[in-house]
Structures are given as structure tokens and as C-alpha cells.
Amino acid sequence: MxxxxxxxxxxxxxxxxxxxxxxxxxxxxxxxxxxxxxxxxxxxxxxxxxxxxxxxxxxxxxxxxxxxxxxxxxxxxxxxxxxxxxxxxELVKGKTLRDKSVRTRIPVPQVLQYTCQVLSALDYAHQRGVVHRDVKPTNIMITENDQAKLLDFGIAISERSAELTAPGFMVGSVSYMSPEQIAGDKATSKSDIYAVGVMLYEILTGRLPAKGESNFEIMRSHLSERPVPPQEVDPRLPQSLSVAILKALEKDPADRFATARDFLAALEAIPQTFIDELLSSPTRTMAVPSSGSFNLGISGSPSQPRSSQVAAFPLDDVTKKLAVFIGPIASVLVRKLAPKCANLDDLYKEAAMHIPAEVDRQRFLRSKGTSRP
Structure with a gap:
């Protein structure tokens, strides 16, 4: 009705x-x-x-x-x-990750932030026996507060419940479907890990890892063709990120990350050297679907940095505290915000706006009292 x-x-x-x-x-x-x-x-x-x-x-x-x-x-x-x-x-307002990646140029550290949030959600669900089975950019909403929300558990299953779909039948989206799902086997948490690998590969390189002009060709590619390493598609990607994505895309579930938490940890271990490189190369760009390339968002502030003022800020200390709530992207964010802020209070307030939960924003703001001068 x-x-x-x-x-x-x-x-x-x-x-x-x-x-x-x-x-x-x-x-x-x-x-x-x-x-x-x-x-x-x-x-x-x-x-x-x-x-x-x-x-x-x-x-x-x-x-x-x-x-x-x-x-x-x-x-x-x-x-x-x-x-x-x-x-x-819950009414989630914003844009899907698909819309955001096509219509805007997402900074790569931000892509990693969204992916880590999705992996955190999946790790939580998997620990409770829930497999999503349809992870893809259209099922991830990016809120107005820049937080990723995993949507649509309509075909999710519990590992403790009976499978509704008969053996040999598939559910999910072919482009993001794991080889075992295509083969008609029951999806597991490793199937969700594979789908996240597909999604991350696509957004970072501008192409899907499994190619084909028809669903049949795409399924065959998932089953038998090894994807081109992301670093070969774009040599500017760090090798550690390329390796992590390929591990998530292994054909045999046993060769993938053991858990979503392990995948998340691998991504969190990448950005520090990657971010340092981005900060020293402000014009670097990367591919995105349908639009050629996009700026990583490290091109600097519209206003000129006040070097003496910024030097007086305890940037490493602020970064460490902010990273507790938003992960490694804190390093980029703090260095982008600092030149725009007149004092340390302003820097904390501006940084807090990028923390999704209000309770966490308040915890971060209270932590300023423990900052070294």
C-alpha cells in the first residue's frame, strides 16, 4: 500500500x-x-x-x-x-557516497575516513552475527556532518538464522558481489570485506576491479580475473594502500582480511606517510568516475598562513586528540584549519565541527585544557 x-x-x-x-x-x-x-x-x-x-x-x-x-x-x-x-x-540527510563521488571531488584522506567508518560499522555488525550482503556506494549515506552511515539491511542475514534464498541463487549487486556469492554459496563477513574492497578501488581509481559489458562478464571477472593493482592504475597511490585493497579482493575468502577490523587497521596504518606526501604536493590529483581527476583538497587555505601564529599552536597535540575521534585524517585537517584561526580556542572549535557526535565534540573541546602551551 x-x-x-x-x-x-x-x-x-x-x-x-x-x-x-x-x-x-x-x-x-x-x-x-x-x-x-x-x-x-x-x-x-x-x-x-x-x-x-x-x-x-x-x-x-x-x-x-x-x-x-x-x-x-x-x-x-x-x-x-x-x-x-x-x-x-533515523532520518539520515545528506548524499549517498555514489552521488558525492560523482558530483564532487572527494579528498582521498576523506575517502579513507568514510571507508574506515563503514568498516567500523561492519565490524560491529559482524561481531553480532549480521552480514550486510549489499555494501555499495548507493547504500552509504554521507550526512551533512560528514559522517558515513550504512543503510539498507534489506537482504542482510544473521549467521545464526536460516538462509531465505535457496542455494544456487544470488542476492546483491553484481558489481560489488564476492566470488563466493556469485558461485551461490552463503555470504559471510568476508563477502562484505570484498565489497568494501571493490568500493574503495572504484572511488580511488575511477574504475571497477571486475570488468565486463554484461552481468555475465562481470561475474566471470570476479571469479577468475585478478584486478589490476590500484597503484598501476594511478602510480601516485601508496603501495601499502594498493596492497590492502588487493588483499580485500582476494578470490578465496581465506586469503582476505580475517575481519573488517583488520582491514580498518591496515587503512589506518597507511595515511601518516601518505598525508605527509600530500601536504608537500598540494596540486596532486587522482582519478574519479566520469570526471577525469579531482583535487585532494590539500591545495591550501584561501587566506595566507600566519606562520608565526601557526608555529605557536601545539599542532601535534591537537592532531593527536582529534585523531581519537576522526582517525588519521586529523593530521591534514588540523594543518588546513590552523592558518585560518586567530587563536587556539578557534582551532579547537573549528576542528570540533568535523567530529560527528555531539558528545565526542564536547569531549574534544574539554581536552584543550590539557594541551601544552
Whole structure:
């Protein structure tokens, strides 16, 4: 059943249509009492969806109900309305990683930041037995606060639950699908790791690792062709990053990273030398889909750096404290912000704006009291 704008659905009023998820229509809704805006997802009509899809929708609700992570869109409620199952979720405003990578030029350290956030979300889900099975740029939303949110657990499975899809059938998106999924085997956490490797390869090089003019050719490439090393596509990529991506893309799941946390750790170990290189090469660019190249965002501040003032800032100390909340990209961010700030208070305030969670922003701001002069 489709809902209309202005229609009352339980305690919610439909105020807009956001689009379609894997299993149903998604609306923007306002709670009639609190006036909080949320995302309301309703299963497609039974005639169009079928019994299995209805069971998938219930499973998505149950899986999300067990997850609470800052990089996963959270479930708020679920109920029946006139026999129609409805899910109420956190309203995530922003752009998908696909839209952002095509329409804008994402700084490479920022790409790594988003990827690390997605891997953190997956590590959390995997530890609770949940496999997403459809990780791709369109299922990752980048919020207005520059935080990555993993969306659409519509075909996710629990390792402790029975598989709905019969053996030999595939679910997911072919371009990001692991070899074992293509072969009809059950997806595991290693399948999600492979999908993240595909996504990172694509955004950094401007091409997919598995090539083909048809789904059949793409599937064959996933199964039997080794991808061109990312560093060969763009020699400016550091070898350690290229090696990490290729490890995630190994055909045999046993040869990939053991966990999403291990993949995340490998990425976090890369940027310091990479960032130092970027800082010394402000005009460096890299490929991006459909647009040739993009600037890494290290081209300097519009205002001239006040060298004596910046030298007085405890930049290493600020960077170390900021990195606790946003990872290695803190090094680039602090050095970009410092020339724009009149004093250390301003630097802390500007840096805090790049921390997604309010509670973490406050913790970071309080840490200024312990900075060395």
C-alpha cells in the first residue's frame, strides 16, 4: 500500500517521499506529538512483494533492532498500520557516497575516513552475527556532518538464522558481489570485506576491479580475473594502500582480511606517510568516475598562513586528540584549519565541527585544557 503526503500513519504524518529501498517505499514522516522528522519505510504490497520478501522485511527490522552504532542508520520503531508492516528509522540527510563521488571531488584522506567508518560499522555488525550482503556506494549515506552511515539491511542475514534464498541463487549487486556469492554459496563477513574492497578501488581509481559489458562478464571477472593493482592504475597511490585493497579482493575468502577490523587497521596504518606526501604536493590529483581527476583538497587555505601564529599552536597535540575521534585524517585537517584561526580556542572549535557526535565534540573541546602551551 502506498501512502500519500499528509496521510496519518500511526503516530506519524507523511510529509514527503524519499525513494525506494531494497524492500519497500521510504517516506519522510513527522511524529505528530514530538514533531521529530524520521524515515518511515513500508513494505511494498503483498501482491508485488510475496511471502519471502515479507519475511525479509521482518528480518531487517529484527536485525536492525539489535544494532546500535554511530555509522549504521538506527531503527526507532516498527508497527502494523491497516495490516501493513511499517518501520520507523533515523532520518539520515545528506548524499549517498555514489552521488558525492560523482558530483564532487572527494579528498582521498576523506575517502579513507568514510571507508574506515563503514568498516567500523561492519565490524560491529559482524561481531553480532549480521552480514550486510549489499555494501555499495548507493547504500552509504554521507550526512551533512560528514559522517558515513550504512543503510539498507534489506537482504542482510544473521549467521545464526536460516538462509531465505535457496542455494544456487544470488542476492546483491553484481558489481560489488564476492566470488563466493556469485558461485551461490552463503555470504559471510568476508563477502562484505570484498565489497568494501571493490568500493574503495572504484572511488580511488575511477574504475571497477571486475570488468565486463554484461552481468555475465562481470561475474566471470570476479571469479577468475585478478584486478589490476590500484597503484598501476594511478602510480601516485601508496603501495601499502594498493596492497590492502588487493588483499580485500582476494578470490578465496581465506586469503582476505580475517575481519573488517583488520582491514580498518591496515587503512589506518597507511595515511601518516601518505598525508605527509600530500601536504608537500598540494596540486596532486587522482582519478574519479566520469570526471577525469579531482583535487585532494590539500591545495591550501584561501587566506595566507600566519606562520608565526601557526608555529605557536601545539599542532601535534591537537592532531593527536582529534585523531581519537576522526582517525588519521586529523593530521591534514588540523594543518588546513590552523592558518585560518586567530587563536587556539578557534582551532579547537573549528576542528570540533568535523567530529560527528555531539558528545565526542564536547569531549574534544574539554581536552584543550590539557594541551601544552
Amino acid at each position: 502506498a501512502f500519500e503526503i499528509g496521510q496519518r500513519v500511526g503516530d506519524y504524518e507523511i510529509v514527503g517521499i524519499l525513494g525506494k529501498g531494497g524492500l519497500g517505499q521510504v517516506y519522510e514522516a513527522s511524529h505528530v506529538i514530538s514533531q521529530r522528522r524520521e524515515a518511515l519505510k513500508a513494505l511494498l504490497t503483498q501482491e508485488r512483494s510475496g511471502e519471502e520478501v515479507g519475511e525479509r522485511f521482518r528480518r531487517e527490522i529484527q536485525l536492525l533492532g539489535a544494532l546500535s552504532h554511530p555509522n549504521i542508520a538506527s531503527l526507532h520503531n516498527a508497527f502494523y498500520h491497516d495490516g501493513q508492516l511499517v518501520m520507523v528509522m
